[in-house]
Amino acid sequence: MSHQRFVRERGGPPGARETRWTWLLLIPLIGTLIPPLYNTHDPELFGVPFFYWYQMLWIPASVLVTVIVYRATRRGR
Amino acid sequence: MIFAAVNAVELTVFIALFGFVTVLGFVAARWRRAKELNNLDEWGLGGRNFGAWITWFLVGGDLYTAYTFVAVPALLFGVGALGFFAVPYTIVVYPMVFLVAPRLWSVSHRHGYVTPADFIRGRFGSGSLALMVAITGIAATMPYIALQLVGIEAVLKAMGILGEWPIIIAFGVLAAYTYQSGLRAPALIAFVKDSLIYLVVIVAIIYIPTQLGGFDDIFAAADKKFSGTDAPTDGVLLGNAAVLGYSTLAFGSALALFLYPHSVTGVLAARSRDTIKRNMAALPAYSIMLGLLALLGYMAIAAGIQPIVSDGKPDPNTIVPLLFDDMFPSWFAGIAFAAIAIGALVPAAIMSIAAANLWTRNIYKEYLKPDATPEDEARSSKICSLVVKAGAVVVILLLDPQFSIDLQLIGGVIILQTLPAIVLGLYSRFYHAWGLLAGWACGLAAGLYMLYDTPNPTTGKTHFGGPQYALSNFGFDTKSSIYTGLIALLVNLVVATAVTLGLRAAKRPFGPDETRPDDYVAEAGEPGVEPLPATAEEEKEAIRPR
Numbered sequence A: 001m002s003h004q005r006f007v008r009e010r011g012g013p014p015g016a017r018e019t020r021w022t023w024l025l026l027i028p029l030i031g032t033l034i035p036p037l038y039n040t041h042d043p044e045l046f047g048v049p050f051f052y053w054y055q056m057l058w059i060p061a062s063v064l065v066t067v068i069v070y071r072a073t074r075r076g077r
Numbered sequence B: 001m002i003f004a005a006v007n008a009v010e011l012t013v014f015i016a017l018f019g020f021v022t023v024l025g026f027v028a029a030r031w032r033r034a035k036e037l038n039n040l041d042e043w044g045l046g047g048r049n050f051g052a053w054i055t056w057f058l059v060g061g062d063l064y065t066a067y068t069f070v071a072v073p074a075l076l077f078g079v080g081a082l083g084f085f086a087v088p089y090t091i092v093v094y095p096m097v098f099l100v101a102p103r104l105w106s107v108s109h110r111h112g113y114v115t116p117a118d119f120i121r122g123r124f125g126s127g128s129l130a131l132m133v134a135i136t137g138i139a140a141t142m143p144y145i146a147l148q149l150v151g152i153e154a155v156l157k158a159m160g161i162l163g164e165w166p167i168i169i170a171f172g173v174l175a176a177y178t179y180q181s182g183l184r185a186p187a188l189i190a191f192v193k194d195s196l197i198y199l200v201v202i203v204a205i206i207y208i209p210t211q212l213g214g215f216d217d218i219f220a221a222a223d224k225k226f227s228g229t230d231a232p233t234d235g236v237l238l239g240n241a242a243v244l245g246y247s248t249l250a251f252g253s254a255l256a257l258f259l260y261p262h263s264v265t266g267v268l269a270a271r272s273r274d275t276i277k278r279n280m281a282a283l284p285a286y287s288i289m290l291g292l293l294a295l296l297g298y299m300a301i302a303a304g305i306q307p308i309v310s311d312g313k314p315d316p317n318t319i320v321p322l323l324f325d326d327m328f329p330s331w332f333a334g335i336a337f338a339a340i341a342i343g344a345l346v347p348a349a350i351m352s353i354a355a356a357n358l359w360t361r362n363i364y365k366e367y368l369k370p371d372a373t374p375e376d377e378a379r380s381s382k383i384c385s386l387v388v389k390a391g392a393v394v395v396i397l398l399l400d401p402q403f404s405i406d407l408q409l410i411g412g413v414i415i416l417q418t419l420p421a422i423v424l425g426l427y428s429r430f431y432h433a434w435g436l437l438a439g440w441a442c443g444l445a446a447g448l449y450m451l452y453d454t455p456n457p458t459t460g461k462t463h464f465g466g467p468q469y470a471l472s473n474f475g476f477d478t479k480s481s482i483y484t485g486l487i488a489l490l491v492n493l494v495v496a497t498a499v500t501l502g503l504r505a506a507k508r509p510f511g512p513d514e515t516r517p518d519d520y521v522a523e524a525g526e527p528g529v530e531p532l533p534a535t536a537e538e539e540k541e542a543i544r545p546r
Helices: A016-032 A050-073 B008-030 B052-063 B066-079 B081-111 B116-124 B127-159 B165-181 B184-212 B214-227 B240-257 B261-268 B273-282 B285-294 B296-302 B316-327 B330-368 B374-398 B401-427 B433-452 B484-505 B517-521 B536-541
Strands: B308-310 B313-315 B468-470 B481-483
Touching (some): A016 A050, A016 B081, A050 B081, A050 B273, A050 B285, B008 B127, B008 B165, B008 B184, B008 B330, B052 B261, B066 B081, B066 B127, B066 B285, B066 B296, B066 B316, B081 B116, B081 B240, B081 B285, B081 B401, B116 B127, B116 B330, B116 B401, B127 B165, B127 B261, B127 B308, B127 B316, B127 B330, B127 B401, B127 B433, B165 B184, B165 B330, B165 B374, B184 B214, B184 B285, B184 B330, B214 B296, B240 B481, B261 B330, B285 B296, B296 B316, B313 B316, B316 B330, B330 B374, B374 B401, B401 B433, B401 B484, B433 B484, B468 B484, B481 B484
Antiparallel strands (some): B308 B313, B468 B481
16 A cells, blocks of 8 residues: 555656656856856855856746656656 | 975865875775675775765765866856856756766676776677777866866965875875775765765855855945956856856856766765765755855955966966965864865766776777776776876876866867667667767867867957857857857767768668566566675665565
8 A cells, every 4th residue: 555656657768747847957157157147246145246146046946846746747647 | 496485284184185085085995895806896896886875975075066066156257157157057957967877887787887988888798989988088077186286276276285195196096996995985085075075064154154244245345346347258157248158158067967977976976876866966065055155255355365376377277275365263273174185085086086987998808908807907997087086187297287277178069979778778879970970070070170160259268268158150140149059069969960861861780789678667676687785884874675
């Protein structure tokens, strides 16, 4: 019984709908891998230059994106 | 003389915590115990049955090593913004791995693969390609283990403990409980390691700035230091010449991270595909810690920390321990030092297990003893894990630690050369094994040449000066540089594709593929993915989709 919950309810490989959702995973890459977007000192936050807190902010943002994709592509739902 | 300036309280706290995890390491053999312990699934993958929480601690403890904690702030201390690449690096890695790792998990569970080379063997039907992946993995992991010793050494130096015996003892103890408990030891110790690290980072990031006049003053001090140098790539912001290097280094390092055998070990030890996916969403919590930790480099500048000089060379890796020593009361400094040292043990254990599994599965069983029983495999891995750690100690004690740092630099570039086989192999059988081998060889040669050809004017090195290759070498009129590993990967892909197309045109036969498309999306509980007996404790921590 304990492993029942892992059983896929709908068979088959991930469909087109899932594939579309996975494109969202590109967002954190675009947000963090183009330094000219954020390579500035201002605006500061608590004395920390933009360069640093902007990139730190992408950590929760990337978590959010991953969670959205995870939920949207979870099977058997 | 060894205890010249040792603080008794600091040392006592340090030894107490170190002793505690040693006991945990041995007790781990009994933790979540299976009926049979003498096989690689149990010793080398902890029973393939770790749930979401354990996997989170295990993989986090595996990827964010003591060396990271010491070296990333040291990099910011030395060159400024460029060192912050570790943050985008650990942001972009998880969305990418979210796609790839579940496929590797599924196919490995269907076919009982323990190492990435096992998968290559099954997918491409080529022993030589699997051997290539195994040797590359071992070669890239060995210096990484040695670097963990550099992390411990930095802490010991800051505590005023000199000499070689403490490192020998630390690694001797580590080797003993890894031998006994396998992957269960680092999994259990990772809980302690990360709790301590989180505690130290949170206290440090709140307390130290109040002592230094706030972040305004900290960044101003860093800015002043970097304006005083004439190097074009340092500064609190990225110089124009450093922008491309920054993003390619972050991206390339992210591509390489999950190709390391120890990352694969962490992934394969998970109990289900879903566990991995959830972890890819949860692991960035460690990146927050890493980002905060990185800023300690600037705090060290503001606090006027000078790295310890040994053998006439300043050792920037000592700045974080020295900062803790300077800022914290001795009992808390003891906790902080223990956190870093224990942080070295967890990845060192997992790395040695991963290297040992590669040796056993893809060299010993494949070439030396094809009829090896599961017991033989476990014995071979256990002994190999001892050899690997002894090797790391010898390398660190006999050779210049700089040698390991150079080797690790090379390790990142060469492990990236297994990407076409492993990652593209998870999606397609387009490539021919010979094409992949040719690509690997050319990528490796190109990567090594470029690393050799990279000087570092700041440290005065003429070769192996860093992971960035200047574009001016290709005739471009620019000061920009690109992560060497990515250029080598490009060479690799071009050659692999060209050779594959040639072999396809010549109608050369492909090796047999023992995997099927649905192997890559199989979840625990499905046919062919053996459900493992669950204990009451696991039930509690197992994930329940609602």
